[in-house]
Amino acid sequence: MKYQSPKGVSEYFPPRSSGFEFVRDKLLAPIKNAGYQLLELPVFEDTELFTRGVGESTDVVSKEMYTFEDRGGRSITLRPEGTVGALRSIIEHGLDRSALPVKVFYCGPFFRAERPQAGRYRQFYSLGIEAVGSDDPALDAEVIALAYEGFYGIGLRKFRLDITSLGDADSRKAHRVDLLAYIEKLNLDDPTRARAGINPLRLFDDKRPEVSSLMAKAPRLLDYLSEDSSEHFKKVQGYLSAMGIPFSINPLMVRGLDYYTGTTFEFVHEDLGAQSGIGGGGRYDGLMENIGGQNISGIGFGLGIDRALLAAEAEGILESHHVSPLLYLIPLGEKAKNVALKLSHQIRNAGLAVEVSMGDKALKNAMKSADKSGAIYTCVLGDSELESGNVELKEMISGNATSVTLSALLTTLQLKTVKK
RNA sequence: GUGGGCGUAGCUCAGCUGGUAGAGCACUCGGUUGUGGUCCGAGAUGUCGCGGGUUCGAGCCCCGUCGCUCACCCCA
The missing domain is CATH 3.30.930.10 (Bira Bifunctional Protein; Domain 2)
Known part of the structure; x- marks a missing residue:
């Protein structure tokens, strides 16, 4: 790499x-x-x-x-x-x-x-x-x-x-004097002593048990407020x-x-x-x-x-938060691709999520992609649909399809989202 | 800056006392006409982190190096 x-x-x-x-x-x-x-x-x-x-x-x-x-x-x-x-x-x-x-x-x-x-x-x-x-x-x-x-x-x-x-400031000043005096008497290694010199409060945060036990009895800022x-x-x-x-x-x-x-x-x-x-x-x-x-x-x-x-x-509380499309459009052929792009453009303009299958996949593979996208509905657009003006709106979870006219697709989707 | 652990396919990893690379998942395609989830089949992918050494031969051993990772420190 x-x-x-x-x-x-x-x-x-x-x-x-x-x-x-x-x-x-x-x-x-x-x-x-x-x-x-x-x-x-x-x-x-x-x-x-x-x-x-x-x-x-x-x-x-x-x-x-x-x-x-x-x-x-x-x-x-x-x-x-x-x-x-x-x-x-x-x-x-x-x-x-x-x-x-x-x-x-x-x-x-x-x-x-x-x-x-x-x-x-x-x-x-x-x-x-x-x-x-x-x-x-x-x-x-x-x-x-x-x-x-x-x-x-x-x-x-x-x-x-x-x-x-x-x-x-006054609270801290008074405390600092006493704390430094206390630390002075402790048996500490040089780096620790140096840290204390920069900010004596830091020693309270030391994770080593030998230090924290020494600090347990140190004067506490809270008592000096x-x-x-x-x-x-x-x-x-x-x-x-x-x-x-x-x-x-x-x-x-x-x-x-x-x-x-x-x-x-x-x-x-x-x-x-x-x-x-x-x-x-x-x-x-x-x-x-x-x-x-x-x-x-x-x-x-x-x-x-x-x-x-x-x-x-x-904590295991994170499910996938990927936004799945409401509709997955599968165009078959060049003519259908034009229609699918136009439709998807309109649907997005209406504020709904839609994806279009890309790459001239075989229908079966396009359906697999639709499945993976998590789309709620899938719609195949081929020659027969273009001719008849009707499409099958397939609900992926149930597998059931309803027939909708192409021109009513957007409003149908909008109605479905309102219902939920 | 100081220590420990680890580097093999996109991911998780296997690889016996050294004999020149594998699995599962994922991916792509297919299982006769245009409908996914299961199943079956096929395919692609690696300079085994990099460099050097030992050896007839190194993913495996040795040295170096880089990277990742966890901890100290510190903090979000």
Whole structure:
């Protein structure tokens, strides 16, 4: 094989691509129903936007970005995440100058130069929302609910929701001092110590039992929340409970992006491998201002479409979502082909799905293709039909055929679809 | 970046202690005139990942290389 896809990219081809569409559309549905509007964004931005917005100290920025120089000598980076690009667009086009909160969603490919793994790709697909300009805890709860509704709408059941609060700047400052003092006394290897130096919270996320047991008694950020932060977090929990959304508070949860403050959350699926997070997000108090906007808070999430698809497959809830044609037309001969094409054109214009047999197959083989297409009805068009003006409309499941005049075919099909 | 596993037909894989390639599924066509799903038959498809070595002979052994994959790390 001469060419193959670049290492670690996810690509979707039939028949699985229909599952991808299904998952994406299901995730999107509640978001649209909640008044979020599309933000169609570039997949690359000035590198500085990410280094500044996401944070130099994060793994994402320090070693996972696809960065290159364009022909004008500008440093460009393929977006590793969606929030800062979305906020840049909101600021640049003044969307935050009208009624707040601004509520937008976006969807598409993201890029991280990581070692690929099950559920982790160098090009992956995410769907995100951002709600900017309100610090109402009800908004936190609504945003979380939208993700939950999306996953639930796909049919996923074996997932859980973890939430925590990172508090405000003062909360984190006080905690950091105590946490560093605690870590100082631990017997850790050098790389781990180095990670602690970059962000001590990371150690809470270490999967090695020897580390996690040491961290079990470490001071927890949740215990350091200011009164405001604590109050806010309690309200979020109350709203979630009111909606009947199950969640657990996970004080050990850590997110890899620097901009998160206050409420953060993560959806974890139990049937996936090491990469089990199917979505996550949180509030960001200083991010808008940090990248040149107003000093207003926002909250958002990113949902992994690739992973949601894997999860749906793992739960066995994904039937084929290929759109089968209503009618499969089989022309026999050149004259019939003209008529079939014309008919199919009219039928599609009427908004119905129709396929035409191609390649002058023997009728038997054309019927096999019709069967494979999953068509509900099949119709053979040969010389005798053209002459008489009558066709047999064959219902594939029962095998029964009814005679219809050629001119009434479209209206007959329309009637049949209305009945269902 | 660090480890483990694996590379044989489109897919899933078999291939005995080395004797120069197979199955199932899928696909195309056919089983007498223009009707699918079952059945039967026929056909096409591989530089056995690539390069080197050992050997009379390598899919099988050795070395290298590339790729895929899983995990660490990190996250969607």
